[in-house]
Amino acid sequence: STTRRTGRAELDEHAAGVNTSEIEVVTTEGNRSHAEFMENVRQRLAQIPGVEAEVGQPISHRIDHLLSGTRAQIAIKLFGPDLATLRTKASEIRDEMAKVEGIVDLIVEPQVGVPQVQINMKRQEAAAVGLRAEDLAETVDTAFNGHVASQVLEEQKTYDVLVRFNDSARESVESIGRTLIDTPTGAKVPIAQVAEVRVDQGPNTINRENVQRRIIIQANVADRDLGSVIGDVRSAIGTNVQLPQGYFVQYGGQFEAQENASRLISILSIVAIGGIFLLLFIALKSARSAVLVMANLPLALIGGVVMVFISGGTLSIASLVGFITLFGIATRNGIMLISHYQHLMEEEGVSFRDAIVQGSIERLNPILMTALVIGVGLIPLALGAGEPGKEIQQPMAVVILGGIVTSTVLNMLVLPALYLKYGREKAVAAAKEYAPDGKFAAVRD
Incomplete structure (x- = not known):
């Protein structure tokens, strides 16, 4: 049987667009080993142009998702202030990781430029008529997203009354520029007089963690142990990728959890050996x-x-x-x-x-x-x-x-x-x- 889920809701903890799908397939491996079967699946998926695929099992994917927010064994998080620099350095890290033996399902978190209508305030012109940035932002927000002005009660149900501009006022850059905005003096001025309205490229998504912008490079491991692969990845990135000031890398996924668990087990092992000795001393x-x-x-x-x-x-x-x-x-x-x-x-x-x-x-x-x-x-x-x-x-x-x-x-x-x-x-x-x-x-x- 096969199931598929395309995208995730905007309010989901890990929202995703319709360009991503999760497909679960119940299969029979036959005479092949599990590793051979997974490798055959990866080879077939690699033949599909324009598709980046990650192959794994539902339970392990969920565990990885809980550990690092990604469905992969290795999650390298690159933090920094500028999105363009993040994408450039993420590509360099991906290229270095691709050279490491055992790395499979190598994917960089998709961040691409999309057409956007950008409204940049002309501060001197706006100050001349007494407008503040929040006044302009409030008008634009009402025009495009709408503003709940009141509520209507009908048959024990309440309905929001949403106020926003009609489609003709939002269909082009020129119509947006002609939109009138109230000033503190009572006069009305067009948005084009106090702001620059243009169509430009902007990021499709901005992901943050701990109030810092970040991009994730994720991968799985095959035919090698996770610890040695991480060691090679760290060495390659540290030697060949130069990060500007204010940018840093954080390693996560199964490896991070494995390190924490190893430290905990080491401590518990010492405690267990001490407890065994005390019990033996009491018994003997x-x-x-x-x-x-x-x-x-x-x-x-x-x-x-x-x-x-x-x-x-x-x-x-x-x-x-x-x-x-x-x-x-x-x-x-x-x-x-x-x-x-x-x-x-x-x-x-x-x-x-x-x-x-x-x-x-x-x-x-x-x-x-x-x-x-x-x-x-x-x-x-x-x-x-x-x-x-x-x-x-x-x-x-x-x-x-x-x-x-x-x-x-x-x-x-x-x-x-x-x-x-x-x-x-x-x-x-x-x-x-x-x-x-x-x-x-x-x-x-």
Whole structure:
């Protein structure tokens, strides 16, 4: 099925003219990958003369729209006072971006000159008859847009009475110039006497953000990660585009949101690791044991990093979330081992070395079963690269799947060895303190 929306209403937050259309098409990719299908669509649309097309998915377009006000992954906002200079510099930026590998759907916000009737006040002549600029503006506004003079009530409904000039008084520059305007002295003078009326080229639209004029150059990314493309774009613009004083560039879109999210996740990761340590210290009653459990985190990190490299080398926000999830799973495995070692020594009087061997064997099945269930559940998501709807789940699944493999295997080898070397003194002391009567003899090195 296909739907189309042409333009947007003037009162819409992002108004657009009838020269723009949004077309949503439900398609079947067949044997092609998602990336190949999108590239084929772009190639077909590029053959249509005079059309600038942007290809994407409805959900991602809406997210991009919320992030930067544009339906694209990259939104470069150029700010400055003069519209002509903005258009010139925007064209230079577009040319530099077109040279960057991975840039697709490159579009400059349309700003073109259109015929306009411009009325420029002759200040000396207007002052001679006592006219102010607002007097002229009010007359012109009433003539063209109309002025609500009153309201009429009819059958419980009110209707505005709009006063404006008839069509003959507005159909040409000459007729506008002959329009009479009242002066403070009571005399009437034609507009042409106090203002210059002419037809000239003017901008079709003036967009502002934070009270500053701006123009947007937008683009999407294909076959490369967003971060590296933005790095190349920044380098190209900074080196080859010279901006006059008062003009500056602001980078937005997914990249801006990704930077903010990365900073937030980094802070939360530190908080999470600190929280994990405190919980381990409370549960194991030993700072050394807590540190030994957390030594398993780098083991999980190895597999996650390797899988990110194998799957394309792109570290996204979803991947970072996967690492945090992975740290929790790896910590759980360490707790299962050390807490069982302590249980065997405290409750059953098993010696320190035997507790490590016996505890590792007894916890092997639960740890392997947990890893197997998680792995089987994540395989379909990990294999769904490029499929619509799996943009977030797939990178997260890849990280968790790789980390589960290395953390499970290395955890069963490294953690018992570390605990045997560094956990003996605290473990034996704790076991003697909490062991039931009659079992002290069994608790030994």
